[in-house]
Structure formats: C-alpha cells, structure tokens
Amino acid sequence: MANGQRRPMVISPLWLQGVVLTFLFGFTILGYLALRVYQDHAPIPAKVVSEKTGETVFTGEDVLHGQEAFLTYGLMEYGSIYGHGAYLGPDFTADYLHRAAEEMTKTYGGTAEAQARVRNELQVNRFDPAADALTWTDGQVQAFETLRGHYEDEILNRKRSGAGMGPGAIPDPGEIRQITAFIAWTAWTASARRPGQTYSYTNNWPPEPLVGNQLTEEAVVWSTLSIVALLGGIGLVMGLFGRYSHLLGWHGAEERRLRFLPPGDVPLTPAQRSTAWYFFIVAALFLVQTLLGGATAHYHAESGGFFGFDLPQWLPYNLTRTWHLQLALFFVATAFLAAGIFLAPLIAGREPRGQRLLSFVLLGALVVVVVGSLGGEAASYKGWLRRDLKPLIGAQGWEYLDLGRLWQILLVGGLVLWCVLLYRGLRTRLAGESRGNLPYLFFYSALSIPLFYAVGLVNQTHTNFAIADFWRFWVVHLWVEDFLELFTTIMVAYIFVLLGVVSEKTATRVIYFDALLYSVGGVVGTMHHLYFSGTPAIHMALGAFFSAAEVIPLTFLTVEAWSFLHLGARQEVQGGGTQFPHRWAVLYLASVGFWNFLGAGVFGFLINLPVVSYYEIGTQLTANHAHAAMMGVYGMLAISLMVFCLRYLLRPGDWSERLVAFSFWALNLGLAWMVFANLFPIGVLQLGDAVANGYWHARSIEFFNDHAMIEWLRLPGDVLFIAGVVPLVYLTAVSLLRPRPTAPAAAPGGAVESPLFTEVAPTPAAQ
Amino acid sequence: MDIVTLLLSLPCDLEAGFIVGYVAVVLAGARLCEALAKMHFARARRYAERGFEYDAEEDHYRCPRGERLSLHLIEPDNRLAVYRAPASRCNGCPSKAACTPHDEGRHIYRPLAAWAETDVGRFHRRLSVLMFGVGVALSLVGLARWGGRPGTGLLLLALSASLASVLFNGRGMLTPARTDPDAPDDVRPDGE
Numbered sequence: 001m002a003n004g005q006r007r008p009m010v011i012s013p014l015w016l017q018g019v020v021l022t023f024l025f026g027f028t029i030l031g032y033l034a035l036r037v038y039q040d041h042a043p044i045p046a047k048v049v050s051e052k053t054g055e056t057v058f059t060g061e062d063v064l065h066g067q068e069a070f071l072t073y074g075l076m077e078y079g080s081i082y083g084h085g086a087y088l089g090p091d092f093t094a095d096y097l098h099r100a101a102e103e104m105t106k107t108y109g110g111t112a113e114a115q116a117r118v119r120n121e122l123q124v125n126r127f128d129p130a131a132d133a134l135t136w137t138d139g140q141v142q143a144f145e146t147l148r149g150h151y152e153d154e155i156l157n158r159k160r161s162g163a164g165m166g167p168g169a170i171p172d173p174g175e176i177r178q179i180t181a182f183i184a185w186t187a188w189t190a191s192a193r194r195p196g197q198t199y200s201y202t203n204n205w206p207p208e209p210l211v212g213n214q215l216t217e218e219a220v221v222w223s224t225l226s227i228v229a230l231l232g233g234i235g236l237v238m239g240l241f242g243r244y245s246h247l248l249g250w251h252g253a254e255e256r257r258l259r260f261l262p263p264g265d266v267p268l269t270p271a272q273r274s275t276a277w278y279f280f281i282v283a284a285l286f287l288v289q290t291l292l293g294g295a296t297a298h299y300h301a302e303s304g305g306f307f308g309f310d311l312p313q314w315l316p317y318n319l320t321r322t323w324h325l326q327l328a329l330f331f332v333a334t335a336f337l338a339a340g341i342f343l344a345p346l347i348a349g350r351e352p353r354g355q356r357l358l359s360f361v362l363l364g365a366l367v368v369v370v371v372g373s374l375g376g377e378a379a380s381y382k383g384w385l386r387r388d389l390k391p392l393i394g395a396q397g398w399e400y401l402d403l404g405r406l407w408q409i410l411l412v413g414g415l416v417l418w419c420v421l422l423y424r425g426l427r428t429r430l431a432g433e434s435r436g437n438l439p440y441l442f443f444y445s446a447l448s449i450p451l452f453y454a455v456g457l458v459n460q461t462h463t464n465f466a467i468a469d470f471w472r473f474w475v476v477h478l479w480v481e482d483f484l485e486l487f488t489t490i491m492v493a494y495i496f497v498l499l500g501v502v503s504e505k506t507a508t509r510v511i512y513f514d515a516l517l518y519s520v521g522g523v524v525g526t527m528h529h530l531y532f533s534g535t536p537a538i539h540m541a542l543g544a545f546f547s548a549a550e551v552i553p554l555t556f557l558t559v560e561a562w563s564f565l566h567l568g569a570r571q572e573v574q575g576g577g578t579q580f581p582h583r584w585a586v587l588y589l590a591s592v593g594f595w596n597f598l599g600a601g602v603f604g605f606l607i608n609l610p611v612v613s614y615y616e617i618g619t620q621l622t623a624n625h626a627h628a629a630m631m632g633v634y635g636m637l638a639i640s641l642m643v644f645c646l647r648y649l650l651r652p653g654d655w656s657e658r659l660v661a662f663s664f665w666a667l668n669l670g671l672a673w674m675v676f677a678n679l680f681p682i683g684v685l686q687l688g689d690a691v692a693n694g695y696w697h698a699r700s701i702e703f704f705n706d707h708a709m710i711e712w713l714r715l716p717g718d719v720l721f722i723a724g725v726v727p728l729v730y731l732t733a734v735s736l737l738r739p740r741p742t743a744p745a746a747a748p749g750g751a752v753e754s755p756l757f758t759e760v761a762p763t764p765a766a767q
Numbered sequence: 768m769d770i771v772t773l774l775l776s777l778p779c780d781l782e783a784g785f786i787v788g789y790v791a792v793v794l795a796g797a798r799l800c801e802a803l804a805k806m807h808f809a810r811a812r813r814y815a816e817r818g819f820e821y822d823a824e825e826d827h828y829r830c831p832r833g834e835r836l837s838l839h840l841i842e843p844d845n846r847l848a849v850y851r852a853p854a855s856r857c858n859g860c861p862s863k864a865a866c867t868p869h870d871e872g873r874h875i876y877r878p879l880a881a882w883a884e885t886d887v888g889r890f891h892r893r894l895s896v897l898m899f900g901v902g903v904a905l906s907l908v909g910l911a912r913w914g915g916r917p918g919t920g921l922l923l924l925a926l927s928a929s930l931a932s933v934l935f936n937g938r939g940m941l942t943p944a945r946t947d948p949d950a951p952d953d954v955r956p957d958g959e
Contacts, residue, residue: 587886594890668890669897677901681789685782692781709908 009436010505015512016436022516026523033527033539034470040536041466042189042201045127045134048181052138058181060132066182068461069175071397072390074318074381077325078155078164079699081186082202082533083617084469085399088164088299088317089155091618091699094206096147096187097122098696101210103146104139115210122191122211123200134188148180161310163701164299164317170383186465189534201466203540205532206695207615218537219610226548226609233552237517260499263581264652264740269345270356271425276649276739277363278338279642280732282331285370286635287725289327294718296320297678300704301711322377322395322402328630329400329480330370335638336484337362337418339491340446342645344425346498347439351425358421365414372410373403380404391461398468400476401456408457415450422446438508442494445487452479466534477526480634481600482518488637489514492589495644499582521549531610532617544610551605581647584660588640591668595632603628603680615690618699621683628675639667639728649735659727666724673717682710778918786909787918790902790925794932797898801891805882816875828875832860836875846879896937902929 009016044064048057070076079089101118108114118139126135136144155163156170156179170176189201191211204213298306299317341359345351372393379385380394391397393404401408422443423430429439455474463471493507502510527535527543580586603625607616616622643660685707690698697703704711778784818831828836828850839851854872857863867873882888906926913922 583886587890590887590890665893669893672894672897673901676793676898677904681786681905684785684789688781688785709911710905713904713908 005432006434007432007437009434010438011436011508011512013436015509015516019512019515019519022519023523026519029524029542030526033524033535033542036536036538037467037470041464042534043127043129043132044185044464046132048134048136048185050138050141051126051135052141057136057141057144058177058184062178062181063185064182064462066175066178066180066185067465068391069170069387070179070182071461072380072387072395073170073175073179073383074322074377074395074397074402075179076397076399077322077402078316078318080618081183081465082190082205082469084529084533085618086318086321087618087620087623087699088303088321088701088704090696090701091206092183093186093190093202094208094696094699096183097190097206097208097211097213098694099147099150100140100143100184100187101208103143104137105210107139107142118210119212123193125192125195127192144180144184147184148177151180151183152176161312162304164303164312166310166313166316169316169381199537201534202532203537203610205614205617207690208694208696215611215614216537218540219531219614222541222544223609223611226544229545230548230551230605233521233549237552260581262652263647263650263655266648267742268648268740269351271351271359271421272342272345272645273649273739274356274359274363275338275342275645276732276735277360278334278341279646279649280729280736281363281367282335282338282638282642283725283728283732285327285331285334287722287729289324289331290718290722290725292320292324292327294722296324297711297714297718301708301714303701303704316381319378319381322381323374325400326373326377326402327370328635330366332484332634332638334366335642336449336487336491337366337415339641339645340418340422341425342648343442343491343494343498344422347442347494348426348429350428352427355421355425358417358424362414362417362421365410365417369403369407369411369414373407376404376407377402396459396461398456398459398472401459401472405457405460412450412454412457415453419443419446419450438490438494438497438504438511441490441508441511445483445490448483449479449487452483455479464534466530469530469533470535473526473529477529478523480630482522482526484634486515486518488634491641492637495585517552518550521546521552525550528608528613531613540610544608547608548605550608551601582644584657584664585640585644585647587664588636588643591664592633592636592640595628595636595671599625599628599630599632599675603675612687615695616683616687619683619686619690620679621687624675624679624683627671627679631671636667639663642728642732646731646735649740650731651738651740654731654734654738656727656731659731663724663727666720670717670719670721670724673720674714677717678710678714682707685710773915773917774920774923776917776920778913778916778921780913780916780918783909783913783916783918783922786905786913787921787925790905790909790929793898793902793905794928797895797932801895804887804891808882808885808887812878816877819875830866830873832862834860834873836873839874841879846884848877848879850875850877896933899929899932899936902926903933 044060046060048059049055050057070081075089075092076085078086079095080086080091081093083091083093085091101122104118104121105114108117121137121139127133128135152173153159155165156176158165158167158169160167170179190206191200191208191213193199194201199216199218200213203219204216207213207215295306295311295315296317299312299320303317305311341355376385376393377395380390380397385394391405393406395402395404396408403411426439426443430443433439453475455471455478458471459468490511493502493511496502497504497507523546524542525547527539528547530543531540603621607613607621607625647655686698686703689703778787816828819828819836821828826838830836830852834852834856836850836852839849841848851874852872854870857867857872858870860866883892903926906922906929909922910919910926913919
C-alpha cells in the first residue's frame, strides 16, 4: 500500500486478540502437562532382579535396547503398546499381561488361591527408587522366560509365514530377549500400582480381570463430565450461531452474479506450472498408498498370504502398513504444498524471479525424503542395516513418525523451504496488509506446519515411552488434526474469496471463528490420546474434558458445510454446470464436510470418552475413525485442491468431467463401503469381544480369523476406491505430457478483485 | 427347532443381534440422513432470501423495507429466476450498504433446480443406495454365520428389507429426476 500504510483489518481486531489468548491458554496448560509427564512417567529400573535367586533377569538398558529394536523392526506397525500402534498383531502390553498372569497361576498350582496370589503379586509395586531396582517374584521370572519363547515362535522368528509376518523376521536371540524385556516392562507398568494410588501407571489399562484391572473412578467421572461439556458446548455454540448466523456463515448480503474466467484464459506463472509435477507425484503416491492399503487390509482376512501367494515373506504387514501410513501423510502434505505454491501468485498478483527454481528444489527434496524414508524403513525392518544406523537412516518406528531421523530432519527442512517460497511470493502483498488479514493468516498457518512437525524431533528410539507418546501426539494430533485443519480452512476460504463466492470479510470472520473453536478444545484435547500411556491421571481428566469440546467446532463446521454446499450448488445451477469451472473441486469440498462430521465428529467422539477408549483403543473402531477422518477429510481436501489446480494446468480439451466424476463417486462410495460394511461393524464386534472375553482376546489373530467373512466384505469398497485413483493419475500425467500453452497476460489497468472472475449484471436479453 | 419357531426366535448370540440392529440402523439412517440433508438444503436456499418475503400468488418478493422485487428475467438454461427492486428506490434506501453492493437495485436469484438435480442431492441419494447395499451384504454374512440358529427370521427380514430398498429406490436414485414436485415450475416474468 502507498506510503508504507497497511490496510486495516477487515474485521474487528478483537477476533485476533481472542484467538491469540485462546492459543496462549491452551499451550500454557499443555506446558504444565509436559512438566507432569517428565515428573510422573513410569520409571525404567536399572535392573529387574529375581526375588528367589537375586539374579538380574534383565536391565534397564535391555528395556531401552528392546524398545529400540521393537520400533526399528516395525513392531509398532504390527501390533501395539498401550493400545497405540497397528491392529493386526496383538497389543503386546495386554497380551503379555494376560499370558503372564495365566502362566503364574499355572506355576502356583492353578487354584483360586493361586489366582489371588497372582493378582496381588502383579499389583504390588516392588520398585525401589533408592536402589533403582525392581524385584520380581519367581512366578513373574518364569512367565518372562516362557513368554520370550512364545513371542519368538509365534511372531518374531517364525518358521514359516503367518499372522502377517514373514519367517525369521528377527533371528537374533539377544534382540528377541531385549524386545521381550521391553514388552514385560510395559506390562509391569500396566499392573503395578502407582506409589500412593490404587491404580496402575496406565490408569489400570488394559482391562484384565486376572490382575484386577478395572475402570478407575477418574475415568468414569471425567467421561461423565466430558459429556456435560459436550452437550453444554453444543447448546452454547448453536445458540450463538442462531443469534449471530447472519455474521458467521458462508454468505453475504447479496449473492453476486459472476462470470468466471475460462480456465484456459487464466495466465499461469512459472512456479504455478511447476505444480503439475507435484500433482502427478501426489496422484502416483496416492495410487501406491491405496494398493498398499488393500494389501494391509487383506491381511485381516487372510493373515498368511495374498490369495495363496506368500506375500508376508516379501511385504510383511508391518511394512505395508508403515508405507500405507507414511504415504498418506506424504501425498496429502505434497498436495497442500503444491496448492500453497499455486495460490501465492493469485493472492499476491505477481511472482518473484526464481520461484520456479525453488519450487523444483523443494520437489527434489521431497522425492529424496519419500524414496529415502520408504527404502530406509524396508531396510530397517528387514535387518539390512547396522543396529546403530537403523534409527538414523532406516526407521525410528514410532507410528506416524516411522521415518529415519535424517529423513525427518530433511522433511522439516523442506517444509521450511516451502515457507520461504511462500514468503517470497507473498512479500509484496504482506507489506501492505494488516497482520490480522487473510494474506497473513495464510502465511501464519503455513509457518505452523514445519513448526509442529518439528516437535517430533524431540523423540528418539530410546526416549521413555510415556514421554515419547506425549510428543508424538503433538504431531499426530496438533499438527494433523489442528494446524493442518486450520491451514486448509484458510486455503479453502481464500479460494472461495478468489472465486468471488464469499466476501473477504465473511471468509476472515469464518476463519477466526473456526480457529477459536479448534483451539479451545483441540489444543488440550490432544491429551485424549494419552489416557493409558503411562501419563498421570490429570492428562486423562483434561484430555477427556477438552476433547469432548472438539466435537463442538465439528458440529458448527457441519452446519457451515451445508451453507457451503448451498454455495457450490448455486454456482453449479447458475452456471448450468459449465460456466462455473470448479464444480468438482467444490463437490470434493462438500464431501469433506460430510466426512468431517461423520469421521472426525461422530466416529471420533465415539472413541473419545475414557470409559469407551478403555475397551476400544487399538481396535478397528480406531481404524474406522482414522479412515473416515484422515482420508475423508484430508484426503478429499488434497484431491479437491488438486482438481482445482488441474482445471488451470490442463488444456481445456484435456479436462474430462467424466473422469473426475468417476473418481469422485468411486472414492466417496468406496470409502463409505469400507467404513460401513467393514470397519465400523467389525470394530463394534471387537469392542463387544473386549468386554466379554478380554481386551487381549479382541486383539488376537483368532478374533480376525473368526470374523473373516466381515473382513472379506471390505474388498468391493477397496477395489472401487483404488479404481477411483486411476483417473487422477491419468489426468495429472496428461497435464505434464501436454502442458497448457501460455495464456496472454492480463491487460494492465486498474486493480482487479481477483484474476479468476468478473462480476456481471443480469441481462434482460434472456427474457 | 421347527421352522416357525426358528423364524420367530430372537437371536441369542449378541453378535447376530448386533448385525440385525446394525442393518436396521443403516437402512433407517440412510433415509434419515437424506431427508435431513434435503431439509437443510431447502433451508439454506431460504436463507439466501433472509428478510425477504416471497409472495407465491403474485410471484414477487418484498424486502424488509417493503419494497417490491419483481421478476426481472428467467434463465431456463441455468434454471434460475432473477427478481429485482427498482434501482432508484434502492439507491436512496438507508439500508443499501448492508443490502447490495452495486447501484442497479437489489437482486434475488431464485434457483429453480430441484434437490435431485443438484450434485448434493445426487451425493446423498447414491450414498443411500450404497448403504442399502451394505445392508444386503451384512445380512448375507449374518445368515451365512448364524443361519439355522435363533434369529434367522430377523436376519431374513433384514435381508428382505435391504433388497427391497435397493430394488425400489436404486433405479430412481442412480438416475436423477429432471423434475421434482417441490420445485417451482410456474414462474413467469412480470407482465406475461
């Protein structure tokens, strides 16, 4: 703006102050909770000694090395610890605890007295902080030796493929013993009572009658209070929405008639053109991701192979799942990066020199990270790397943060480079804008992406599990569920402003309101992942209470999404389906609204309450929530952004309504089939089994074998879904092979509201 | 167990009971969800005319200040009717700033398209068909697993209801109707 003057905020600065204060409030509480995790996590004793012989059974070093081996062999992508990890293998904590209790009962004679003795032995905390030693009874020591053999034979070093694992996965007996020591330590934390408390370090998780683990008073009380918070919050927000909806929704005083510039006539900058490569890579990664997802799901129906082929020998479940998960993050993140690069010149109205080069440097870095990290994970799981190199260039193995440390650092570097790229592109626009207006909000939210992903660097493979899980969920929850959500909200709002569908004022107000609602529940709500990971009870209390509040913005967003749908439908109808060029991008956004409410809201809240999570964590109900929310929301958003950009990147003649339509229907209906025909019903059956037969049983391979028919039901949905990706690969390939000719640059003149549309008055000629 | 007792018995297996209940919820839920979506869609349309009263008899709108918006034109291709207030009245109106951004008089765009003609309508209708298919598939799985045991009758009922839903609704839902009884089709420009 002239004379260094900044344009004032388009809405009241109180909105900005409110958001800043809310973030400060949330992060102050999180800071306190971080302190408590470091103070109160379960200790790893320097040694575990036998009460009978006084000999050392294993050391604290063994536990930490075992944890590292557990992670770098990808066992957190096979089964789980404290319910966190993958879903085909057992929950090792619960499985060890149950089997140990049975073994000990057998050792002591199998009578009712033996059962009572076992319960007492497992509950008593014999850790001596002064000596830094834990004493185990003879029964516990014998159970440890028996279970070491059990895990070696059944999972870690099988003779032949089965249960999703190939033969001889971990041949080193020393590593197997250390892994068992780590599992045994987690089982100890799950049964030994916290000093001065009547519950274990894991708030009595898992539910296991043999050791007297049952729901704690705190779990019941905070579940009840969180329902009260939810109902009260929804009432409050609905009341506010009813009162102020004329200010808060996606609408303006008058709907304008717009003439959209034909996509072929919109001039593209060199950096915008470079995003064609990004989107081709996004589509290709997405295709591979879905194929791996199909293979991963197949293991639930046929755990020993793939239609008779010995797949576990080459691609065991832990590897297919790791890649499936990592590629989900990669394809979505790459699409967001590309969309950011594409939008920047539309926002700024210009592009500085060198952006294209930087864009390709970033793309190169991303390719190196993707190829390097996926290859490293395979090398680590297969044992091709030296033990000390595994966490560095192989796999760190924390679920969602599976990649080696080098690739993780490079990825953070790539994200920082992306922010630099955006800053260069937006600099002139930012100079003239208030720091509370849309261009700044876009830039701030972009900055939060590398910042919160970098938090994952706190973790190392030998970090205490409770501490590591705390920081891991800063990435899984805060990064993915909050800040990516915020970034995409801002990006979508900006696209709508650029398309003239909503006014800048309306979009800014919606963004601030969403940010307020996200941060009230979402920041502290991160703790709902940590009810049973060895964190103190206060994490459960605050996590349950604030995460219930997370459903409130989702309810509001759903209400909002209906108005949003209306906008899209109006454009479609007014344009006769041809004038408005973004029919399918808007429809993908509409499906995001649907999945956001169902996947994140309904399925998320279903498993949020401590009393439900106690039996449910790590079952297919979690996978159900993950698929409906991650793919339904972020996946569809990524595709929406891709389709929006492709409309400009493709020659008009190469754009195919039919292919995009097929993709839209196949992806949405395929996902709906997956969720409703398989993941939700099998998850509920698993939940019932956890209550009736024990959590360890609900997580056993026998459960899946017993319900194989429902697992096979998923197949049609998977096939339809994978078919829906193919047209996207084709269209992105065409945009690379037959790039659009350069359009004439817009004629210089007065300032235009947007390069994508012009406003027109209705002509009576049609009368 | 004789056939009549078998058909009338309730499932004694919790899992079989869940399958029956789930199919019922899926069938009813699909319908309910679609009805809610349709209702909200109609509400969202009305929202665009907030504060403006539509007189169906005379086919015009009245603004909150009592000014009349007459039918200005119809765009049949776009399935749209445009109503307009006199520019001279709007330009002198104290509410103009909050009402319309230009000087040509406030316009209201009234979509004539029906729910089934919109992509949102198609989205929900196809989703419903899919849910009915889920009902069929799960009922068959239930029968394969618990057929011949208590609850068979209810599983057969669930299968029949799912199949009937697919047969009676599938065809119409997959092929969107061009007309809808709720849609206005008698809009005439003033003076005609």
